[in-house]
Every structure is written in C-alpha cells, then in structure tokens.
Amino acid sequence: MLLRATLTSLVLASFSLSVQAHTIRVAIGTQDTTINCAAGGLLIRELGLLEKYLPHDGKYQDATYDIQWKNFTSGAPLTNEMVAGKLDFGAMADFPGAFNGVAFEAAGKHSLFINVLSGNIEGSGNGIVVPIASTAQSLADLKGKTISVPFASTAHGMLLRAVAAQGWDPLKDVNIIAQAPEIAGSALQANKIEAHADFVPFGELFPNRGFARKIYDGSQSNTPTFHGALVDESYARQYPEVVVAYLRASIEANQLLSAEPEKYSELIEKVTGVEAEVNYLFHGPLGVQTRDLSWKPQYRQAVGTAIDTLKLLKKADRGLDLNTFIDDQYIREAFKASGLDYNAQLANYAQAPLKANDAQTGAPITDWKHVAQIWVKGEPKVRHYASAETAFTALAELKKDGKQVRAVYAQAEDSGIKLLASQAWFASDGQGKLSAFLLKDQAQQYAQAQGGKVFNFIDAGAQAVAGH
Incomplete structure (x- = not known):
C-alpha cells in the first residue's frame, strides 16, 4: 500500500x-x-x-x-x-x-x-485626401467623382457616413472603389483617382509627402x-x-x-x-x-x-x-x-497635455487653443509657441539663420486637432490674431464673423512677420 x-x-x-x-x-x-x-x-x-x-x-x-x-x-x-x-x-x-x-x-x-x-470621440484620424493639384476644397466638391477606400476599414465606415450626410446615394452620386493605401498613394500621384479615404496615418502622411491635400477630417462626421x-x-x-x-x-x-x-x-x-x-x-x-x-x-x-x-x-x-x-x-x-x-x-477626456514654455518668450503656455510648434531639423525636441504669430516670427528667423525645418504644426480653432500648418488655412480676427483651420471654407466663415481675412500658410507667415 x-x-x-x-x-x-x-x-x-x-x-x-x-x-x-x-x-x-x-x-x-x-x-x-x-x-x-x-x-x-x-x-x-x-x-x-x-x-x-x-x-x-x-x-x-x-x-x-x-x-x-x-x-x-x-x-x-x-x-x-x-x-x-x-x-x-x-x-x-x-x-x-x-x-x-x-x-x-x-x-x-x-x-x-x-x-x-x-x-478620438469626434472621429478625427480618418480622413479624405485629393491630389495636390485638385480644385476640390471639401467633400461637397466630390459629387460624381471616384473615391477609393480600403474596404471593410474604419475609413470605409466614415466615408459612407460622410456621403450620407451630404444626402447622396453612395451607389449613384459617387463611385466608391476598393483600394489599399499603398496603391492609393501611387494613384493620387498619377491623378488616377479623384480622392482617397483612409485611416491613420494616411490622411496626414500623403499630404506630408507633398502629393495630396486633406479636404475632410473624420471629426466632421462627429462619429467616435x-x-x-x-x-x-x-x-x-x-x-x-x-x-x-x-x-x-x-x-x-x-x-x-x-x-x-x-x-x-x-x-x-x-x-x-x-x-x-x-x-x-x-x-x-x-x-x-x-x-x-x-x-x-x-x-x-x-x-x-x-x-x-x-x-x-x-x-x-x-x-x-x-x-x-x-x-x-x-x-x-x-x-x-x-x-x-x-x-x-x-472620466478624463483631455488631449495629451502640453506642459511647456514659449520658445520665443520663455513664458509658460497656458492657452492651448492657438499653440503652434516647430520641429527644427537636428533638434531632438519640438519647439512650442503660444500663438501662430509668434511661431511664424520664429520661423522667419530660423530661415534667416539657414536652419531647416522638419515640420510646423498648428491647432485647429474649431476641432482642436493638430494640423500640418503648411496644409492649413489661417484666419485673422479684428485684432490680427491668427487661428488655424483645416478647410478654406471654415477659415472664411471665421474671418467673416470676426471681421478678418483668410491666408494660406505662406501669406499667414508674411502677415505675422509684417505685424511683428
């Protein structure tokens, strides 16, 4: 036993x-x-x-x-x-x-x-881009056009909702075709498609590479x-x-x-x-x-x-x-x-916080709505500025000193999302303060309400430097 x-x-x-x-x-x-x-x-x-x-x-x-x-x-x-x-x-x-x-x-x-x-609880991250030379400024300009999208992707869902919001029939008013992002990039460069809808990061990546322009951000659909x-x-x-x-x-x-x-x-x-x-x-x-x-x-x-x-x-x-x-x-x-x-x-819905001082003035940044940033080539950290005007002034000085810039960022006035400033539109208020927007129409509405003017990136920089 x-x-x-x-x-x-x-x-x-x-x-x-x-x-x-x-x-x-x-x-x-x-x-x-x-x-x-x-x-x-x-x-x-x-x-x-x-x-x-x-x-x-x-x-x-x-x-x-x-x-x-x-x-x-x-x-x-x-x-x-x-x-x-x-x-x-x-x-x-x-x-x-x-x-x-x-x-x-x-x-x-x-x-x-x-x-x-x-x-993003409003839907930002998905987006629609057009070839850089396209005359389209918003989704409304794409009626009757061919829009490619990776089928069964989150961008596909966004596109269908965006088309429905225009009151369009997705089978008649637009031609939606399946296309992976790596194929769409080449198609945009060759002007073989009139628009492309995609998920992160392509709505920003293609514009950053200089051959596309973003005309619709997922936040416009207000769908998380x-x-x-x-x-x-x-x-x-x-x-x-x-x-x-x-x-x-x-x-x-x-x-x-x-x-x-x-x-x-x-x-x-x-x-x-x-x-x-x-x-x-x-x-x-x-x-x-x-x-x-x-x-x-x-x-x-x-x-x-x-x-x-x-x-x-x-x-x-x-x-x-x-x-x-x-x-x-x-x-x-x-x-x-x-x-x-x-x-x-x-319970926390805040964006990733910014705790920084203005690179030009040294003062703590307390208002994040008009923050602009510059990433200088060769510098490990992005420079932060309390306003687009201050950033544009600094940008002019950097160029004068022969320094190269990797990217300039601005916060969108309406959605609050970070934008590639070179792709953004800027509107001034009655005092000349600049606010950034993704779309020209958005900037025009703001400028009209504020008694200001609309500028592209180059003109906004010139305006800021002239007013400095």
Missing part, C-alpha cells in the same frame, strides 16, 4: 510538473504602419516590454513563453488568422474590430475587445473612432494573467509615448518608414487622437455603429452583444496592477 501510494504521488507530481512546465504561446498580430496601434504592438515588441510583465509565479512558475509577432497592413487578414487559431491577440480599429467579433461568432467562437489604444486590442476569448479564459501582462506592457508603452513623443516618433519611423513628423501629429501633446486605453461610452458606441454599418454592407447578418464582446475586466486589472486609477482615466 505504501509503495502504491508513493507511486501515485510521483505520478501526480509528474503530471503537475508537466502542466506547470508547458510552453505558452503569445501570438500577437500588429499593424505597424497604423501608427496609433503602436502602444499595442510595435513599441511593446521593439522595447521588449511584454517580457517584463509575463507571469512566472503560481501556475506559471515553470512556464516558458513562445512570443510570436506578425505584422499586417489592415485588420481583415489579421482577423482571418485569429479565427484560424494562428494568433491570440490583434490590434485594429473599431470597424474591423467589430468584423472580428462577427467572424468569430460565425466560426462558433468568441473574441473579446479588451482595450482602447488610441482614439478608435483602435484597440482584441483577444481570443478561450485564450483569455485560460490565461487571464497573460492578457493582463500584455495590457500592462501596453500601459508602459503609452507612458513612454507621453513622456518622450519625439524619441518614439523617430523609432516608429525607423520601423515603418512613416515620417516622425507625422507620428508626432498623433503621439505628441495636443495630438490628433488621445492615447486613452479606457472604454469610454463613445468608444463603445463606435463599435455599435460599426456593427450597424456591417449590416448595411451585408457583411453581418446579426449584431453582437456589446456587453459581452467589450470586456473591460482585463484593462481594469492591468490599471490596478500598474498603480493607476481606471475610473479617473475613464
């Missing part, structure tokens, strides 16, 4: 050891060029952040981890590999994220939307948009601590972006080829989108809107239960483990 008991104990101990010593796969699908997914993929991978948080105690005491990364240019193929069981996590936007949930359901499985990575992370539900139930570890790595990546946006904008450029100046538009203070991580009601709404749009496109026969598809328990636990207050973040 004693021998049998001893053998039984040895067998149980051996079985327990085999369970504890097994290898756990952590397979993550990323979208590197979709730069507002950086805190859910690229930065975690490049900085080795996941390894810092993976558990090695309790049932994970003797576990080893097989960390796998795979990069995609859009959400649809990433979803295909998740449904096929080849990936455990994936980062994507609200629209393809909703499709992810639908695809899992169709396969008799379930996925969970576990956190937000970056977003975001990118976030999903996980296979069965994986999350089996390894909840691994899911929390991934989210803690995401939290640290977000903190690093906040602390040193220029440095990590450069890293993103090194990996993706997307210029640091464009990355800074999103990840710098007062950026196009907020790096939020919390499930604000507006982002939950965005998933619901995406599901409704999928039904409209006949890509989904039924909806998803948002209360079970969106699961915030893991991000709440990750916040707690990182010593952060999730509920405080849930």
